[in-house]
Amino acid sequence: MNYQDIIRWLKCPPGPEVYPLRDRADQIRQQYVGDAVHLRGLVELSNICSRNCLYCGIRRDNQAITRYRLTADEVLDCARKAVDFGFGTLVLQGGEDPGLSKDFIGELISLIKSETNLAVTLSLGERKVDEWAAWREAGADRYLLRFETSNSQLFNYIHPPRDGHAPCDRISMLKTLQSLGYETGSGVMIGIPGQTYEDLARDIELFGELSLDMIGVGPFIPHPQTPLGAGQVSDAGIDQVPGSVEMGLRVLALARIVCPGANIPSTTAFATLDRQAGREMGLCWGANVVMPNLTPLQYRKLYEIYPSKAASTETAEESRDAAFRQIEHLGRTPGSGRGDSPHHLQQT
Numbered sequence: 001m002n003y004q005d006i007i008r009w010l011k012c013p014p015g016p017e018v019y020p021l022r023d024r025a026d027q028i029r030q031q032y033v034g035d036a037v038h039l040r041g042l043v044e045l046s047n048i049c050s051r052n053c054l055y056c057g058i059r060r061d062n063q064a065i066t067r068y069r070l071t072a073d074e075v076l077d078c079a080r081k082a083v084d085f086g087f088g089t090l091v092l093q094g095g096e097d098p099g100l101s102k103d104f105i106g107e108l109i110s111l112i113k114s115e116t117n118l119a120v121t122l123s124l125g126e127r128k129v130d131e132w133a134a135w136r137e138a139g140a141d142r143y144l145l146r147f148e149t150s151n152s153q154l155f156n157y158i159h160p161p162r163d164g165h166a167p168c169d170r171i172s173m174l175k176t177l178q179s180l181g182y183e184t185g186s187g188v189m190i191g192i193p194g195q196t197y198e199d200l201a202r203d204i205e206l207f208g209e210l211s212l213d214m215i216g217v218g219p220f221i222p223h224p225q226t227p228l229g230a231g232q233v234s235d236a237g238i239d240q241v242p243g244s245v246e247m248g249l250r251v252l253a254l255a256r257i258v259c260p261g262a263n264i265p266s267t268t269a270f271a272t273l274d275r276q277a278g279r280e281m282g283l284c285w286g287a288n289v290v291m292p293n294l295t296p297l298q299y300r301k302l303y304e305i306y307p308s309k310a311a312s313t314e315t316a317e318e319s320r321d322a323a324f325r326q327i328e329h330l331g332r333t334p335g336s337g338r339g340d341s342p343h344h345l346q347q348t
């Protein structure tokens with residue numbers, strides 16, 4: 001699959017002409033990672049964020065939301081639920097909250113690891129190397145950091161650097177995470193205002209070049225309380241990618257083809273845009289992971305990175321039941337154990 005092939009699939013008209021892409025991705029998924037769908041319990045640790053990303057609902061300047069941070073006890077309750085529910089992994093995700101300190105997160109990882117056999121995935125944004133190293137030391141297994149777009153001009157525009165700091169380089173951060181021994185995941189949004197098909201094709205090539213263990217992608221969903229809330233492109237005349245489920249599924253399939261042994265979730269953005277079928281479609285276009293939400297219900301609605309996020313009013317039990325039902329409906333099986341990425345296992 002070279003750059004030109006990727007462009008051709010991204011630009012091919014919707015309908016039967018694109019089905020061979022889905023079929024190929026599904027076949028590669030089956031061959032490399034099998035029919036098991038791994039379940040990850042998602043815990044949204046904190047919606048406090050020091051960054052001001054132009055697209056994200058929990059950006060610093062959004063004063064319309066109530067901010068929260070879970071206590072260690074609340075997180076441990078989620079971990080126990082994950083074990084009860086038969087999940088193999090706990091994903092701790094949060095904004096770039098200075099209150100999620102090196103020590104707090106380190107202790108949290110140690111507590112979870114001493115009480116359970118769960119794999120621990122962190123998704124806490126751009127942090128210092130000594131924090132990443134300490135968390136790995138404490139037992140964290142995986143780290144997710146999407147590079148969002150490989151177009152550095154667009155990246156710098158939507159991620160204003162911290163005051164007095166140079167623009168950040170997530171590609172080199174991903175390499176650092178890999179060198180620390182993390183199972184490393186990244187990904188992009190599809191349909192960022194100003195993103196072209198050429199940008200997106202380059203993103204997909206980069207998944208392969210970075211040799212990722214995990215890839216998470218999803219359509220961009222405009223959030224009205226952000227500068228990109230209108231979802232419109234000021235610069236008319238560019239070859240703008242749509243933030244549709246349709247386009248997102250193609251990217252998911254292409255990600256599976258360039259990284260056959262990676263773990264790839266059917267992300268919440270798909271389920272948000274198509275509540276009926278979004279998650280199942282992701283699983284048919286190359287995904288092998290789902291991430292039911294375990295965040296305590298009173299905080300769910302506050303982690304609104306985009307509006308009307310799926311599962312924002314559902315209990316942990318309801319999220320679990322829906323996931324199992326969908327897996328069964330597709331004739332697939334819930335994964336057992338930690339569900340490490342076959343790509344990572346092969347390399348270690």
Ligand code: 5AD
Nearest residue numbers: 055056146189219220221223305306
């Ligand atoms: N639409 C879609 N995805 C979003 N994310 C953040 N804001 C939005 C949005 N408005 C995604 C980013 C981030 C992940 C946790 O959520 O890709 O890495």
